[in-house]
Amino acid sequence: MRHIVLLCSAGVSTSVLVKKMEAEAARLGYECTITAYPLAQTSEGVANADVLLLAPQAGHSLAELQVKYPNVPSTVIPQKLYGTLDAVEILDLAQKTAKDY
Numbered sequence: 001m002r003h004i005v006l007l008c009s010a011g012v013s014t015s016v017l018v019k020k021m022e023a024e025a026a027r028l029g030y031e032c033t034i035t036a037y038p039l040a041q042t043s044e045g046v047a048n049a050d051v052l053l054l055a056p057q058a059g060h061s062l063a064e065l066q067v068k069y070p071n072v073p074s075t076v077i078p079q080k081l082y083g084t085l086d087a088v089e090i091l092d093l094a095q096k097t098a099k100d101y
Contacts, residue, residue, distance in 0.1 A: 002032040004094045005045040006077075007065075008055035010038060013085070020087035021094075030091070046072060051098040053090065056082050073097045 004021070008014040014036040021034050037045035039058050042065065046052065052074035054062055059076035066074055075097045081089045095101060 002030075002094075002098055002100070003048045003050045004032055004034045004053065004098075005049040005051070006034065006036040006053050006055065007039055007042060007045060007058050007061070008036060009057045013082075014055055017082070017085050017087065017090065020085055021091050024087040024091050028091075030095070032094075051094050053077050053094055053097070073099070 006014050006018060018034050018036050025032050025034070035045065039061060042061075046065075046069050049069075049072050052065060052069070052072055054065070054074065054076045056077060056079045062074060062076055065072075075093065077090055077093065080086075081093070
């Protein structure tokens with residue numbers, strides 16, 4: 001089972017995205033857990049993460065996180081996908097980042 005962690009600045013819109021991604025994962029039969037953490041709690045979120053997705057407003061932290069957590073694949077969610085809360089494409093991004101296919 002994959003553990004997908006979303007990192008954001010505050011977490012309001014990201015919590016809505018988590019719910020939509022969970023519904024899409026269930027529809028696909030993709031076994032995963034999806035949680036969101038603010039950047040201030042990154043170490044807590046990364047503890048069980050298989051993949052990190054950063055909200056666009058947290059994208060400035062990507063390089064630092066990739067150095068600090070080199071064994072956890074990570075990427076930034078494109079603004080267009082995040083802005084529309086496109087759970088289908090963002091879940092696909094998580095799967096690609098985790099190299100699930």
